[in-house]
Amino acid sequence: MRLLQNRVAFTRSFHRCSLWHLAVILLGLTVFYTPFTTSNFPAEAAQGEYYQVKAGDCLWLIARRNNVTVNELKRANGLKSDFLSLGKVLYIPVKNSAGRSYAAPSSSPPVKQYVPPSRSGDVVNDLVNYAATFLGTRYRWAGESPATGFDCSGFTKFIFGQFGVSLPHSAAAQNACGVPVLRGEIAPGDILLFHTLSPGIDHAAIYCGNGKFIHASSRAGCVRSNAISEDYWNTHFVAARRVLKSP
Secondary structure, three states, rough: OOOHHHHHHHHHHHHHHHHHHHHHHHHHHHHHHOOOOOOHHHHHHHEEEEOOOOOOOOOHHHHHHOOOHHHHHHHHHOOOOOOOOOOOOOOOOEEEEOEEEEOOOOOOEEEEEEOOOOOOOHHHHHHHHHHHHHOOOEEEEOOEOOOOOOOOHHHHHHHHHHOOOOOOOHHHHHHHHHHOHHHHHOOOOOEEEEOOOOOOOEEEEEEEOOEEEEEEOOOOEEEEEEEEEOOOHHHHEEEEEEEEOOO
């Protein structure tokens, strides 16, 4: 009988304890939980904008167009690498008077609308400047990534791919892309095609203007710049193609 009474007393005590702990937990949540809102951020952060990643985007371009550094953009969005997935929404940070940028608030205002690539001056300049950032990157046969290296058509494929233009990984095949351009009408952003080791087209480059082009050179072992007026390139030039659409 005493054993039964002890069990009943324990059960009642346990229930009271459980209910008391539950009340404490709920009370604690009520007291200490604060909804996360944009008001938790400094006022300057509200001035920032959002941007949705589209084909042809890369951190360097997004940062440059918004007057921030790549590191600031990565830090504001918690990015650990330079890889961007299509459709990802990035917060474009703004700086306060002290020059510091802020991370993104939790709610997302409307994103910027994507503008398809065209031959506007800004796009051409961006493409040429972006290509120049890879000067010195090592040459690698069949390579098409800055992480592993480039060959000539892999380099043009990669650069134009960042601007929404899909190219095959073959210099000869790139000669079928876009529209042909007469030698006297070559403009920055055009693809230059040469024959080097064979009678047919086997080398591709990007024209930068002022008679210069950038390419992944097997002879130099890296991405470098040359002048089209140099004897070798002048005599081995075959064709030029324009793959950026006219506005």
